[in-house]
Structure formats: C-alpha cells, structure tokens
Amino acid sequence: MIYQYWDEKMETLPRPELEAYQLRQLKAVVSYALKTPFYRERLGGAGIRRADDVKSLEDLKRVPFTTKHDLRDGFPYGFLSIPQEEVVRLHASSGTTGAPTTIYFNKEDIARWTNFVARCIYGTGCNRADVFQNMISYGLFTGGLGFHQGGEAVGMLVIPSGTGNTSRQFRLMRDFGVTVLHATPSFLLYLESMMREEGVLRESLKLKKAFAGAEPYSEDTRRRIEELLKIDVYNSYGLSEMNGPGVAFECQRKDGLHLWEDGYIPEIVDPDSLEPLPDGEIGELVLTCLCREASPMLRYRTRDLSAFYTEPCACGRTHRRIRRITGRTDDMLIINGVNVFPSQIEEVIMAIKEVGNNYLIVVEKEGVLDRLTVKTEVGPSIFMDDARPLNALKERIRKTIQASITINPRVELHQPGALPVSEGKAKRVQDDRPRDV
C-alpha cells in the first residue's frame, strides 16, 4: 500500500526529534499558561515559575491534573491567557455531562488546528478531487467548523450540510457526486435505514469514505456501517478541550488511531490511583495541548478510556496509536453491583446481523433490585408479526448479553425507526433509577 502523508517529515519524525519538538512546544505553552492565575498557582506549586524551569518532558509529570471541574470553576475567562482583542473564536463543549466549558483561539491556533484536521483527512487517502459532505452540527460544537476548515485546507469541495433532513442529505449526495461523508456513527446508521425507506439506490451515489466520531462505537458497528453503506469508515477522535476533532485519527490501515504527538502529549493513567499504566493497558487518557496559545490546557483528564498500542504502525508514522475509545470513566453503570460499560452491550448486539441499527439501554429500579432492559430495533429482514423467529432472536440477544456482562437483561424488539434518534451525539443509556441524595 502507498501511504499518503500531509506532512511527511513531521508525521514520520524519529522519536528523539519528536520529543525534542514536544519539549520546545511545552515550554512555549507553559509560558502562556503562566499568564493565567489558575496555572500560575498550579505550576508554581510544581516549582515551575518560568518556562525555562521546564527542563525535560518528565517535568510535566510534576504538574497536577486539570479536570472539567477546574474548567467550570474558571468559566468564562479563567483559562484565557491572551488579551481578548487577540481572540478570534470560541467554542464550547456540548455540556451533556454538565455546564458547558469554553475554549478560545487566536488566529494561529485556528491555523494549527486546521492543519491537524487536514492531516487526518489527507491521511485516509482523500484529496482535492473529493466532494465532502459535512453532516455534523455547525456552531459552538467543534465538529462542524473543525472538519469544514480541514476539508477546505485539503482542497476538497466542502458541503456544509449539517445534521438532520435525510431527504436533503441524499439529494446533495446525488446532485454533487459526494465521495466523502462526516457524521456521528449513529447518524450514519440512521442514514442507512432512511436510505432504504426513501428508496435511494446505493448505485446512484459515489460514496467512498466516511469519518465517524464524536461518540463511542464498537468495531462491529464500524463493520456494519461499512457493509451496509459500502464505504470505508475511519475513526476520528477529539474533544473541545483539545480544540475539537483532529487529536487522533485512523490512517489507511484502520488499526488504531494515531495521536498527533506534535500537538498533544498523551498519558494513560489508572483512573483511581492516577498512576501511569504500562503500554497496552486500558486506562484514562490524559492530554496536554501543545498547539494552542489562547487557552492552555495541561494534563487534562479526558475521562476517556483507551490504551497505547505497543507496536509501531506499518504506515511509517512515528506518532503513537491509541485503541478506539471504549467508553468514559463516568459512563460506567453499576447494575446490581456489577460494573457495565454501555460499549460492552453495543459490542455484542451489533455483531448479531438480525439486530437493526438503533438501540437503547434502560436501567430501572424494581423493588430493591436494578433491572436492565435492552431495546433494539430489528433489521429489515425480520417481520414483526412472525412471533417464532422474533422470540428466538430475543432469546439469542438475551443469552449473548448475559454471557458478556453476567447480567440477565430483559430484551425488547422494536420496528426499524421506532426508537428515538438524536440530532447530535446518540443517547444510548436511560438510567431511570432514583438518584441517591
């Protein structure tokens, strides 16, 4: 395979040079961080009062972690390190798990971020001949503008279609010969269901690739989207606190996500002890942003669970790969004392081909016990009025889930399109248990 690099020198930089580059960037970022009262205090406590006090990358380990809590406490301007006149943009996180947090950019920050997203897009084999439909929300969310800028930098024809309105999405794809899509994985699955409903023929479209991210999904879900839509799907990871998309992305090998270490310093730590974990072990990803001046972010606890690959990638890039995110530390459900990640359930149900494209996990209290119900849509080959195969399918789903998580769930089957679809990130869990006060 011939691999395509956006910035070959940087993407394949030998590790010692890459680390020397990181150290220079870290010093620069620390000099900005020292302009905020929050980091002045944090860094001071770690003996860092000037950028030159950072002598090696190891010195970063002395800096305490930054959490979402800290960002909220600093709202709105606590993490701004440059005069407001130099700020050209702000983005805010979706706020699904609490109050929003804000990140600021100056012109150079936007240019650097754009370059990282362009690197991701180009690395999947796209080029200026592609027509790119960006089916993700524009606005405070970073997914829309982030990919828009990256796509333009690559030179693709970018269609800023945003989410929703599937009939219009199909029309745009047909009219302009769209070759590349960007959406959440749940929207891509929904799109496929709608394609069948609206009678859109796959042969009438020129689709080749899709970037899917902003929410967790399993390898089986990727395979399902690839088979149903007949496209190559690339996993795309990022978060608002680290600019947005463009932090880590799959290359043409589609085996782990290269995390751009000239822009970010990654660490994987045990979420309880906060001690570093050996390569290969799953833990919480902690990131330091090396590519932004306006809002410095040092050792940010992402809450995302991943692991480093131990082997280098055959594509020749030297930037380390991380495993697809399996969930978040705050995603974990405790059901009758058993720890369950929603991704474990997705993994097993999406591997059953009679299961449709949408599902919902419901947890309720029944007396003193927790009750898990997994609601899934059925695929188009299943007839809802034929009880025998339906019951057999239900039983198969129940047994497979139980074998995976040890909990015996109730399984409900629904017609295609019957379960709720959200415009942005999918809401897969409905926890109706009363909260402890």
Ligand code: DLL
């Ligand atoms: O979701 C940025 C983004 C936009 C990434 C478009 C990729 C594509 P936030 O709204 O701040 O930013 O949400 C960040 O979403 O901490 C993860 O928990 C989750 N997430 C993002 N990408 C993935 C992925 C954007 N590929 C949070 N796999 C992150 C699993 C993901 N989870």
